[in-house]
Amino acid sequence: MEIVILDSAAAVGAHAGSRIAALVERTPDAVLGLATGSSPLGVYADLATRAAAGVDFSRVRGFALDEYVGIPLEHPESYASVIHRDVIEPLGLDPARVRVPDGRAADLRRACDDYEAAIVAAGGVDLQILGIGVNGHIGFNEPTSSLASRTRIKTLAPETREANARFFADPDDVPTHCVTQGLGTIMDAREIVLVAQGAAKAAAIAAIVEGPVSSMWPGSILQHHPRVHVVLDEAAAGDLRLSDYYRYTFDFKPSWQRDPV
Numbered sequence: 001m002e003i004v005i006l007d008s009a010a011a012v013g014a015h016a017g018s019r020i021a022a023l024v025e026r027t028p029d030a031v032l033g034l035a036t037g038s039s040p041l042g043v044y045a046d047l048a049t050r051a052a053a054g055v056d057f058s059r060v061r062g063f064a065l066d067e068y069v070g071i072p073l074e075h076p077e078s079y080a081s082v083i084h085r086d087v088i089e090p091l092g093l094d095p096a097r098v099r100v101p102d103g104r105a106a107d108l109r110r111a112c113d114d115y116e117a118a119i120v121a122a123g124g125v126d127l128q129i130l131g132i133g134v135n136g137h138i139g140f141n142e143p144t145s146s147l148a149s150r151t152r153i154k155t156l157a158p159e160t161r162e163a164n165a166r167f168f169a170d171p172d173d174v175p176t177h178c179v180t181q182g183l184g185t186i187m188d189a190r191e192i193v194l195v196a197q198g199a200a201k202a203a204a205i206a207a208i209v210e211g212p213v214s215s216m217w218p219g220s221i222l223q224h225h226p227r228v229h230v231v232l233d234e235a236a237a238g239d240l241r242l243s244d245y246y247r248y249t250f251d252f253k254p255s256w257q258r259d260p261v
């Protein structure tokens with residue numbers, strides 16, 4: 001894992017954004033894996049600035065990580081709405097090229113299988129953007145998720161419903177279930193950029209970067225991925241034992257390795 005520790009949340013967004021924009025300039029129809037939640041908002045804001053400056057995202061294809069089950073599509077907090085508002089519109093993506101798992105399908109299992117097949121048909125994900133939950137989840141792969149899981153229905157953990165209650169008028173309105181890409185699905189991406197900001201994420205970051213690989217900290221599976229960048233602000237890096245070493249490593253990287261390639 002490459003661990004990049006930066007001095008502000010804005011710098012996290014800009015660093016991840018530069019890597020993603022470089023990919024899109026190289027490969028205009030790149031397939032991006034799209035996370036929702038607060039963590040990637042700075043990344044999308046950075047990409048929107050680059051779009052306004054002329055980077056063309058119109059051919060980019062996208063697959064969202066997850067969706068709540070049972071929430072109306074037009075609900076402002078459905079991930080279909082969030083992806084539209086935070087990603088498709090500001091970046092100028094073509095909505096026909098972006099998919100979000102279907103949390104309202106009559107046959108949810110089949111919809112999950114179709115989603116997996118659509119990712120494969122697109123040639124796989126070139127770059128997956130990830131946030132992380134306080135319990136170490138990526139996507140909505142909650143603790144004890146199979147490390148080999150594929151897109152499926154999951155029950156949201158109580159701490160995830162609590163964390164996401166801020167988006168809903170009433171905590172009881174937070175859905176209990178979701179459809180999420182599995183850990184196996186995420187691991188198939190060719191490159192992964194995980195962003196985290198703030199002290200609330202420090203324990204989860206320390207566990208997935210420096211702890212053992214365990215389904216109790218689902219993001220720890222990323223230790224098995226050959227091309228993961230974990231981009232953190234100082235607060236999210238606060239519990240890392242080897243943070244000085246990561247800074248030293250980054251400072252000593254030749255520019256061809258540090259810059260997006």
Ligand code: F6R
Nearest residue numbers: 035036037038039131132133139
């Ligand atoms: C969102 C997702 C989740 C979030 C995580 C962190 O699509 O899959 O894993 O990335 O819950 O959420 P925030 O960024 O809101 O703290």
